[in-house]
Amino acid sequence: xxxxxxxxxxxxxxxxxxxxxxxxxxDAKAIAGGQSLMPMLAFRIAAPTLLVDLRKLPNMxxxxxxxxxxxxxxxxxxxxxxxxxxxxxxxxxxxxxxxHVAHYQIRNRGTIGGSIAxxxxxxxxxxxxxxxxxxxxxxxxxxxxxxxxxxxxQGVMTTDLRPDEIITEIRFPAWPAxxxxxxQEFARRRGDFAMAGAALFYDEDAAGSVINAHVGIIGVGxxxxxxxxxxxxxxxxxxxxATIARAAEATSSSVEAQEDIHxxxxxxxxxxxxxxxxxLLSASR
Amino acid sequence: MSIKFEVNGKPVSVDVEARTTxxxxxxxxxxxxxxxxxxxxxxxxxxxxxxxxxxxxxCLMLAAQAEGSKVVTIEGxxxxxxxxxxxxxxxxxxxxxxxxxxxxxxTTAHALLSEEPDCDADRVREVLSGNICRCTGxxxxxxxxxxxxxxxxxRDGGP
Numbered sequence: 249x250x251x252x253x254x255x256x257x258x259x260x261x262x263x264x265x266x267x268x269x270x271x272x273x274x275d276a277k278a279i280a281g282g283q284s285l286m287p288m289l290a291f292r293i294a295a296p297t298l299l300v301d302l303r304k305l306p307n308m309x310x311x312x313x314x315x316x317x318x319x320x321x322x323x324x325x326x327x328x329x330x331x332x333x334x335x336x337x338x339x340x341x342x343x344x345x346x347x348h349v350a351h352y353q354i355r356n357r358g359t360i361g362g363s364i365a366x367x368x369x370x371x372x373x374x375x376x377x378x379x380x381x382x383x384x385x386x387x388x389x390x391x392x393x394x395x396x397x398x399x400x401x402q403g404v405m406t407t408d409l410r411p412d413e414i415i416t417e418i419r420f421p422a423w424p425a426x427x428x429x430x431x432q433e434f435a436r437r438r439g440d441f442a443m444a445g446a447a448l449f450y451d452e453d454a455a456g457s458v459i460n461a462h463v464g465i466i467g468v469g470x471x472x473x474x475x476x477x478x479x480x481x482x483x484x485x486x487x488x489x490a491t492i493a494r495a496a497e498a499t500s501s502s503v504e505a506q507e508d509i510h511x512x513x514x515x516x517x518x519x520x521x522x523x524x525x526x527x528l529l530s531a532s533r
Numbered sequence: 534m535s536i537k538f539e540v541n542g543k544p545v546s547v548d549v550e551a552r553t554t555x556x557x558x559x560x561x562x563x564x565x566x567x568x569x570x571x572x573x574x575x576x577x578x579x580x581x582x583x584x585x586x587x588x589x590x591x592c593l594m595l596a597a598q599a600e601g602s603k604v605v606t607i608e609g610x611x612x613x614x615x616x617x618x619x620x621x622x623x624x625x626x627x628x629x630x631x632x633x634x635x636x637x638x639x640t641t642a643h644a645l646l647s648e649e650p651d652c653d654a655d656r657v658r659e660v661l662s663g664n665i666c667r668c669t670g671x672x673x674x675x676x677x678x679x680x681x682x683x684x685x686x687x688r689d690g691g692p
Contacts, residue, residue, distance in 0.1 A: 256595065279595075
């Protein structure tokens, strides 16, 4: 369908953009790459009266890597993450997950901040920020704040972001060089939305037992979540066949699943277990 | 609203509604109807054009967002005298039937080969996974793109 009638503005500063978003009582929407918002407009699921284009805002496209972790400007594109060779060691899980995001043309425009603001339950990056305890920095008319990823996502396409707030930066904690990780997702075609996916990592103590296990699931429930029951199964144990089987079982029994035309809730729970199993196998290799 | 950008090397100025997509702007306002519109929500790839060198879906971009950009459409990748190497390769391999998806296939493949003239069949398949063809299947299209690589290596950036 053609897009609904709307106005368009392209401010050059963050404060101006925030003021424009605040001016419409929730009826204005920020647009960056537009790769999630434009389909929403075409389906008329979203019909804002004003689009505030963020493309001229300064300092939103940088990838900063330091001792405190990885900081991504909200308008970093999938393509930019692909091309940044430093991320292969600075955050291999992020890099691996981004390889699954959408298709070639969309990757040239889609942004990390846009995907997080859109909050599709099957999207990769919301799952990665939740699994990694990342922080989401936002700025609105009442100032700037930093939101923990776990608090940011509230349901299907529903977040803690207020209508006048703009995501400015995503902050990932530092990634130890020896950390083990795995990312797996199942979609019927490459680039499609995942029917279930797992993003996980853990560290190992001197004896080879798991510490600090983080297990995140996408595409199964109404939002990306960590699975504390599965993390408890992993922590303190060595990753062997028995532990992996127990973790897969704990995933299927503890994950909250939704059903839609693509898969039943029971199927998604089973699939989530298999994704965790495969992710642990690849992590432990 | 009035927008200025460059299309196929020529500066253009158009007056469009803010909600006009780049695809509709190209087709309806600039009469560049080689860019095809299939799904209008970013899944079919038929409307792929190059914006500042990157292959993008022109249905998922407002015309207003192209302000100041250099846009290349399928018309900009052909000439009146002869087939380009990529076009010739599509012809040689029978990589089209109805032709509806072909502009998107060509623009996407051109962007890929310009940047990665050494890409392998897996990479071609991965990139073309964003373009839907309902006639041929994809084997002949992948073959055509692979066969055109030599021309891009020689020309260092393509036609």
